[in-house]
Amino acid sequence: MTLSPQDAASALRDIETAQARSATLHGYARSSPHLLLWGVLWVIAYGLNDLYPTYGRAIWAAIVPIGLIGGFVMLHQAGLGAGWRYGGVAATLFGFFYALFAIMGPASGRQVGAVIPLALATAYVLAGIWRGPRFVITGLVIAALTLAGFFFLEVHFFLWMAGVGGVSLILAGLWLKQV
């Protein structure tokens, strides 16, 4: 097989483009079920938090493990074998937020309910800079909605986060699933 250097360079460019697109779409597809799961859990947890504000801690203490176990099961089913990384990410986030609120506290439920999604939205934007624009857009939308709810809604901020934040995560999950 004889090829000119121009043909070889052109083929290598095609390969690079296809590999980059494949890796980005694969990353989207892999993240999609996690966003769907957490979207549903946000709707439930923030919704209950709005109805029973004094039980906020208990509600989240029950919901977060469900999300973590669900995420772990999804990784396992996908055959990705990255369970220890998932556990590591969860432990790091838990440690970070625990330290953050220990330093900055005492924080109201409303503040905690805004800071955590804001930090996660930031993580999406940062990940998206490397892994694809859809993550950036998802992060920006979640951040904007969280800030809007926090600063403009004196009451029913949790209801806002359930309806708008949770549903946005679900929509983002469906969007990531698309080719």
Next chain:
Amino acid sequence: MGRGDEIIHQQTRLQIMATLNALPNGQAIEFTRLKAIVQATDGNLGAHIGTLENAGYIGVKKDFVGKRPRTRISLTRSGRNAFVRHVDFLRGILDEHAAPDHPAENA
């Protein structure tokens, strides 16, 4: 420098192989997703998949999700090796051309 792979080098098949090679080991891609990445028609993509499957470079699995038929394609070990060899061949051409004394031209 090795020899190029005529089966892989065709543009659509090269894109298919590159797409599959970017997936983690053992992971498959759905036909519809692959079609969007390589921007081919159903018939065209199906024909190229058949060629690569006959060469033993890819595996094709068909099943149902509910009532919806699903076709999933993955790279075989021999396909991954062949793709790596072909990429090495392409890089070799560029390296040879970039070498100061162009040994291929002087041979």
